[in-house]
Amino acid sequence: MIPSKVGRFRIYLFVFLYLTVTLSGTENNTESSVSFKDFLVSVRTEEDGMIKTRVTVAGTMTESIFEKVFLKKLVAAQPLPGFRRMKGGKTRDIPKDIALHIIGPSKVKKETIKNIIGFTIAEYVQKEGFNASKNLKVLQSYEELEAAFEPGKEFCFNATLYLQ
Template sequence: MEVIQVGNPLVGLNLEPLQRSVPRQKTNLLARVLQAQRRCVALRMKNNVQLASTSSSRKVCIAFCSFSTEVETLTKSTTKFKDFEVLVEVGQSKQINIKVYVSGARTQENFDEVFTKLVDAAQPIPGFRRVKGGKTPGIPKDVLLQIIGPSKVNKEAIMKVINSTIAEYVEKEGLDVSHDLRVLQNYEELEAAFMPGKEFSFEVTIKLNENRNIRK
């Protein structure tokens, strides 16, 4: 599996939304899952149960391989939002593996926002009659899409979906994350799976700041 670093110009994710200060009273997800994990590990030691090697565990190991050479015990949790759902796997390190399932309503909303912004930036549209202010109203949407470029619109829409959902999740959970956020799919996979108005999923890893204590 190819891993896209956040700084890769192919995706160009904006990390600014992830650097939000969060009130101390928010409960940190990692504290909760690590507590549950300790109970899970104790139970497994008692019953002498060995963790089976599966394709999914190998996939998770790839996401964590930059920080550990051993397969870690993972604790899973799910967080639901208005128009997306987050499945989280946390091991003993401070890295969190996240899969996000986004609703069709959210993908359409983000696509429309990006499309409108790009149309405004492209004004006046060459070859069409302009009105006062330099804009060219009344052009069919499909024509505008071809002028701007479907790939360009999709690329920025995908970036917006990823940035906005991860930022919302991080803020809700009160996580203090570093810049080390990675998208696990390559851009071709993301683009092939993305269609405005349809459900969309992606996987990322985020890492908590090493020098920060867990907020209680």
Template sequence: MENVFTPNIYYRRSCFFPAMRINAQKFWGSREGHINHQPICAVLSGVADVGVSSSQFEDFSVTNNGTNGGELKINVKVSGARTRAIFDDVFDKMVAEAQPIPGFRRVKGGQTPNIPRDILLEVLGPSNVYKQVIMKVINSTIAEYVEKGGLEVSRDIRVEQSYEDLEEMFEPDEKLSFDAVLQLQ
């Protein structure tokens, strides 16, 4: 079994995942590797949705629900720590760019000192803040998944849930889960 390698079939040409590349290089460097090997693909009949695989990253996990005509369907679960970090980053940028808050003076340098976060959230509009945060969560997690997986996809991302559903589920310290469809190139 040590000479069995699984090619990545999501590419137009077969290639190996990074973890298997080292073993593949050892194999192809040996005398056995000089034989012409074709990638093997198997189709199982009577089994529904076999192509499910999962990838665990530092702050999120991605489950591959299979491909369909050049589309890769994935389910992404983002940790509460990552949603909090992105929320804080987006919120701080929006506060810095906002007009002066009525009833609070700015200090030197244009900073707004010691304004409670819940007041700032109401002034900026929770829906507006959450929309920006959810967009950044989706874009950053999918970009990291595509980069680390070495996938070639188009810029078109289709999220299966509506924005209203995602906004209802979103809390800065809670897990966020969404389904997305990526267009493979």
């Protein structure tokens, strides 16, 4: 049985990511990786009370969080011109691209990026059992993150955690 193109792509992507993580670990002994279901956290350096990380989020997770944020913004939005609300406040049959344009893609992306960063870092801290402070520094600017973010595509960011 020959796997489909999508299946082969996933296998190739997995092998590529595995080799990338393995080879990068041999070059730099201070780097380690922690894998989760939909994202990977690579620890660059651990200094006194500070951990520098690189988080790589899978496209499936970016898509699902984007959809949740989009639906939340759509429900909370004022009635959209040209579209009636159904009973119960539901807005049906609105093309996604039109609704996104009216709501504002920048607002949805900003909220999605915040949710992704918060969720991934919280999961990492919880899994590792760190006693981290609330201070989290993302090394890229918001404009860089927004330009790099595309729902359904892989998303990466660098962050610094401060331990207590």
